[in-house]
Amino acid sequence: MDFKNPFLGGFKVTSPYGERTLNGKTDFHRGLDIVGLKTKEVRAVIGGRVLTSQIITDRTDLTWQWGNYICILGDDGNCIYYCHLDSRAAVTGQRVEKGDIIGIMGNTGYSFGAHTHFEVRKSDRRTAIDPAEYLGIPNAAGEYDIEKTSVSPWAEEAIKWAVDTEIMKGSIDAEGQIDFRPKENCTREEVAVFLHRFYEHMKGEFYD
Ligand SMILES: [Zn+2]
Incomplete structure (x- = not known):
């Protein structure tokens, strides 16, 4: 809807x-x-x-x-x-x-x-x-x-990457449109999870 x-x-x-x-x-x-x-x-x-x-x-x-x-x-x-x-x-x-x-x-x-x-x-x-x-x-x-239902131009690249890598909720349809509905607004908790996952991910890249 x-x-x-x-x-x-x-x-x-x-x-x-x-x-x-x-x-x-x-x-x-x-x-x-x-x-x-x-x-x-x-x-x-x-x-x-x-x-x-x-x-x-x-x-x-x-x-x-x-x-x-x-x-x-x-x-x-x-x-x-x-x-x-x-x-x-x-x-x-x-x-x-x-x-x-x-x-x-x-x-x-x-x-x-x-x-x-x-x-x-x-x-x-x-x-x-x-x-x-x-x-x-x-x-x-x-x-x-x-x-909040659409991505701000300055955030487009970052949001697409975050959704693509499944670090953030959302989905990308065939036309490349990002589903970023109001009920999926990013909260501070999610930002923390996001940073934590990214940190863990980078740790693996560099130190494993
Ligand atoms: Zn009423």
């Missing part, structure tokens, strides 16, 4: 998908709560047609909890929901492309602090899909950044 990014500069997951306890009550969180790290503009993660762009203020309708929300029927046939927006920048019926700004992250509806409730459902608009898997990230709190 490709990494999809609703915020330029990345985002953090504040509440994952699935069962959770909120104010002493356990429920099933059908979306993923995300916060833009550097920007507040929410961007369509896939092109499609806006099915709904609205806010419901009548509290007898549970949908009021979503505040300002937009639902887009993506080109892949799934319905993608962006909720609690401060303002909406797309109208019902409109065509949007991947990366288009569709609203500003906000705190409308049943929300405690500015974030976007990101939810994905099948075309029946009922069956929830794991939104983390849909975005291509682990279903866990953490920071995810599109820049």
